Amino acid sequence: MTPRYEPNEIEQKWQRVWEDERAFNVPNPVAGEPTAENHWYQLEMLPYPSAPSIHMGHVLNYTMGDVQTHVRRRSGWHVVRPMGWDAFGLPAENAAIREGRHPRVTIEANIDRMRAQMKRLGWAIDWEREVAAHQPSFYRWTQWLFQQFVAHDLCYRKEGPVNWCPNDQTVIANEYVVDGHCERCGAEVELRNMTQWFMRTTAYADELLEYPGGDWPEKTKAIQRNWIGRSEGAEILFEVAETGDDIAVFTTRPDTLHGATFFVLAPEHPFVDSHASDEAKEYARHAGARPVEERAAETEKTGVFSGLHAINPVNGEKLPIWVADYVLMDYGTGAIMAVPAHDERDGQFAETFGLPVVPVIDEDAKLVNSGRFDGLPAEEGKRAIVAALEAEGRGKATVNYRLRDWSVSRQRYWGCPIPFIHCEKCGVVPVPEDQLPVILPDIEDYAPKGKPPLAQNEEYMNVECPQCGGPAQRDPDTMDTFVDSSWYFLRYIDSHNDEAPFDRFVVDYWLPVSQYIGGIDHSTGHLLYSRFFVKAMNDWGMVGFREPFARVFHQGWVTLGGTKMSKTKGNVEGPDELVDRYGADAVRLCILFLGPADQDMEWTPxxxxxxxxxxxxxxxxxxxxxxxxxxxxxxxxxxxxxxxxxxxxxxxxxxxxxxxxxxxxxxxxxxxxxxxxxxxxxxxxxxxxxxxxxxxxxxxxxxxxxxxxxxxxxxxxxxxxxxxxLVRDTFELVVQVNGKVRDRFEVDASLSEDELVARARESERVRAHLDGGEPRKTVVVPRRLVNFVV
RNA sequence: GCCGAAGUGGCGGAACUGGCAGACGCGCCGGACUCAAAAUCCGGUGGCCUUCGGGCCGUGUGGGUUCGAUUCCCACCUUCGGCACCA
Known part of the structure; x- marks a missing residue:
């Protein structure tokens, strides 16, 4: 008599066995002892525990990783497959404020619930390696690494305009600004000048365009390429006629230099403030305060003549210098030579303000109106003109990037404290290593009030300067959570190490990650920053590899009612009820059976x-x-x-x-x-x-x-x-007449081509379509078909 | 505007290298079991026509290459995603 299938009984039973057996825990290699060659690091992006439940998107993601893990393990690979929590961050803090509870309380309760859900789904995870970004044992090393970046001049402080969300009361990164609004809360983003910490991601801009030994989706690489925005061109110096100063412009079209009929400065360009007319300054004050997205939305270009002129280095012509907000301060040099004949935006501006237009490239893509360069093909013209400028010290070939340095300061509470102290005498001083971590203090009031919550806590803020012993202040900001997630995959490998963030030997053994699974929405954030981190650490000798992730796979979104399942959309479907009713096995199969994992799929229970x-x-x-x-x-x-x-x-x-x-x-x-x-x-x-x-x-x-x-x-x-x-001794022969299937029957696999044709011609159905005539041509595909052409 | 992905039954999808389009599942229809229903099992299920042998059409649209195209090439349409005053 077959017993009933009771999923919940057998699932609990086996989960207990696996835990007792430590079935999915895997030891690290030990230096000096033989190591297994075929190792596999299976990793899925770590969850963000701001809600008390995983959703079907997580179920998809982690079940995929689980299938890989089991198949690899049973195929003889050493597979490490850890899990952890991206526990710091704004949504958790906002939720905590809403609920009147400390973010830690909320987050840890969420983690406990999510971990229990994961265990109930039976995923083969090595839980002994678990880490959470908000634990001092983890963020001690986040802070330590931050100091290393500073020590290597890859992290620095700079004052500059930053995106400020007036609702969340914090600076937000470029990738969270969508159409001029905060991606999280929807409030309109303002520009503010603040002193911030920046990671020098631009130092690796060129290298980030290459993927040595990596198997990355073309789509992801395209997104990163687009984001980095490398463009080759030239920097050209223009002298200001009235003052004798030089102003540099960046252009990708030095071949059109003779067609420049005016010159434009961004409103924020320092030369505007120091030398432009009052009217231009007034314009710059208004224009510069508006977000770029808002400026771009305007149909008519705006601008004001500055009263000054720039001298075209190639022909001595005097060009009026305008101030206009279609030129951006943080791309190139914040100044352009305007060639209305060959640039759409310059053309619009010239039309609006009645400025001259001089074409310098003809239909054959050759230079005209360009003095001694006339007749050169445009590409050659670029090189020739740059060479001529270079000879006179007025220009040089350069490469420019759209990528900006990564702003990592956040004026919020629930993040990793920045391990630096500000001393009036000594400047910005790192907290000594033996005093790390700088513990995030428990405070009463962490609601944002325009200045960071930590800044209001005197006990935390006021410290002795580690250098001179005088009174000093802590940095009141916390780090962007992408700093935590830029190295968590390294910590997994050695999560109990309290001497160092990780041991290089074990990390070099397991990494790069063999297969990384996660959402494509992290292409320009997390994935790029992690690559930056690893390249830097490799340069310092901390790791022996240069790319963190060998293979990347993006799962599609699990949608519900046509929209992607996410906390912010409020359409989250958790697995609990389904597991109660049908068991974990059914839920796991179901989510993967929905369709191709890299495409979006509508969740249908x-x-x-x-x-x-x-x-x-x-x-x-x-x-x-x-x-x-x-x-x-x-x-x-x-x-x-x-x-x-x-x-x-x-x-x-x-x-x-x-x-x-x-x-x-x-x-x-x-x-x-x-x-x-x-x-x-x-x-x-x-x-x-x-x-x-x-x-x-x-x-x-x-x-x-x-x-x-x-x-x-x-x-x-x-x-x-x-x-x-697998070898078949018969196969089904398909017989076509003019490409249309007319008959099919089993034949012996050993038949020769001639025999196949003979058998095909015996078929009544085929003969009916041959009309008694001889085929003009006969095509035989071995072990598949015979096609008669009549 | 630029870049990228995708269009196949009522639905999710399969077809890997140019060779049987629609595997597998959902749904639906018919049957068995049952007083009845659920569950389960069996059969059918792209469309149109049919003298029930079969015939014709069919993978977004239009062309092309080929004995043969869901697959390759060209043009177009639609949908989704990314970037976008980036000089």
């Missing part, structure tokens, strides 16, 4: 029914086969089907990174066994089905493995297809 039906059928069938089928028997059709399924499933998961088709393949196998449960090879086929479904549904697979008389499927070798069994 109705699909669960089909999966549950499949699991019950598998359950019944295995019990039936275990009770009735012979221990081992002659190979038959099921043997071949089982081997074909092994080949398909393995290839789909390991090579194609495709997770929904293997489920179909195992379903097919189970359907075939169901049709012949008494076959001599039914037991082998059933064992294969159970073994292949284990990465998806490890609990039921483990239970059924026991029913079939075996033990410890989680560490059983991954099945290998027997190539001898």
């Amino acid at each position: 109705s699909g669960v029914e089909g999966i549950v039906r499949f699991l019950r059928r598998l359950w019944r069938l295995v019990h039936e086969v275990a009770a009735g089928a012979p221990e081992s028997g002659a190979a038959g059709p099921l043997t071949r089907k089982a081997n074909e399924t092994i080949a398909r499933v393995t290839d789909d998961i390991l090579r194609r990174f495709q997770f929904h088709t293997p489920i179909s393949a195992v379903m097919e196998l189970v359907n075939e066994i169901s049709a012949a449960p008494d076959a001599p090879d039914a037991r082998f086929a059933a064992e294969t089905a159970v073994s292949l479904i284990q990465p998806y549904a490890p609990h039921i697979a483990e239970e059924l493995w026991g029913v079939l008389g075996h033990e410890r499927l989680w560490e059983a070798p991954w099945p290998e297809a027997d190539s001898a069994q």
Whole structure:
């Protein structure tokens, strides 16, 4: 009598066994001892515990990683697969303010709940490596690393305009400004001048465009390329006629230099404030205060003549200098030479203000009106003009980037404290290493009030200067949470180390991450910053590799009602009720069966029914086969089907990174066994089905493995297809006439091409379409088809 | 505007290297079991026509290459995503 399939019972049972056995904990290699060569670091982006539940997007992400983990493990790889928490950050702080609880209390309760949910889904995670960004044992090293960046001149303080969200009362990074509004709260972003810490990401701009040894999606690379925005051009010096000062411009079109008819400064350009007319200064004050997005939205260009002129270094012409807000201070040099004939924006400006237009490139892309450069093709003209300028010290070829340095200061409470002290005498002084971490103090009032919450806490702020012992103040800001996530994957590898952030030997063993799975929305933030971190650490000798992630995969969004599931949209569907009703195995299978993992997919709980039906059928069938089928028997059709399924499933998961088709393949196998449960090879086929479904549904697979008389499927070798069994001795020959299928029948695989054609011509149906005539041409595809052309 | 991805049954999707379009699942229809229903099991299920043998059409649209195109090429349409006054 087959017992009932009770998912919750068997799932709890096996989860306990795996925990007791430490089945998915993996030791680090030890220096001096032999190490396994085939190691695999399976990583999915760490969750952000600002809500008390994981959602179906997490279930998709981590189940994919889990399938990889199981298949790799059972294929003989050493697999490390850790988990942790991106515990600092604004949403948690805002939620805490709303609920009147300390962010730590909220976050830790959320982490406990999410961890319990993860364990209930049975994911093969090495929980002994768990880290959370808000724990002092972690952020001690975040601070230590921050100081290293400063020491290596890759992190610095600068005053400059920053995006300020008046609602969240903090600076926000460029990537969180969407159409001039704060991505998180929607408030209109203002520009403010503040002194901030910046990571010098631009120092690696060129290198970030390359992916040595990396297998990254083209799409992601394109997004990063776009973000970095490398453009080759020239810097050219223009002398101001009235003052004798030189002002540099950046241009990608030095070939059009003779067509420059005016000159434009950004409103924020320092020369405006020092030398321009009062009217121009007045314009600059208004224009400069407005966000770029707002300026760009205007249809008409605005600007004011400054009263000054610039001398074109190539022909001595005097160009009026205008101040206009279509020129941006933080790209290039904040000044341009305007060539209205060949630049759309300059053209619009010239039209608005009646400025002359001089074409200098003809239809054949050759230079005209350009003095001695006339007749040169534009590309050659670029080089020739830059060379001429260079000879006179008036210009040089340069490369410019859209990428800005990464602003990392946040005027908020719930983040990693910045380990620096401001002393009037000594300046900005690092907190001595033996005093790290600078503990984030518990404070009563962390609501933003225009100045950082920590700044209001005198006990925290007032310290002795570590250098002179005089009175000094802590830095009141905290770090952007992308700093935490830029190195957490290194800490996982050595999370209990209290001597260093990590040991280089073990990190060099496991990294780069073999497979990183996460959302494509992190392409310009987290992924770029992590690459920057690793390149810098490699330069300092902390790690022996230069890229953190060898392979990257982006899962699609799980949508509900057509919109992407996320906390901010409020359409989060958690797994709890589904796991209660159907079990973790069903939920895991269901989310992966939804469709290709790299495409968006609409969450439809109705699909669960089909999966549950499949699991019950598998359950019944295995019990039936275990009770009735012979221990081992002659190979038959099921043997071949089982081997074909092994080949398909393995290839789909390991090579194609495709997770929904293997489920179909195992379903097919189970359907075939169901049709012949008494076959001599039914037991082998059933064992294969159970073994292949284990990465998806490890609990039921483990239970059924026991029913079939075996033990410890989680560490059983991954099945290998027997190539001898894959060879078919017959195949279905397709016969076409003029490319249309007219007949199909089984033939012996050993038949020659001539014999195949002969057999094809015997077919009544084919003859009917040949009309008794001779085919003009006959195409034979071995082991597939014969096509007659008439 | 620039860059990228994608368009296949009622639905999610499969078809990996140019060779049987629609695997697998959902839904729906019919049948078995049942007093009845649920569950389960069996069968059917792209459209149109049919003398029930089969025939024709069909992978966003229009062309092309090929014996043969969902797959390759050209043009276009639609949807989604990224970037965008970046000189």
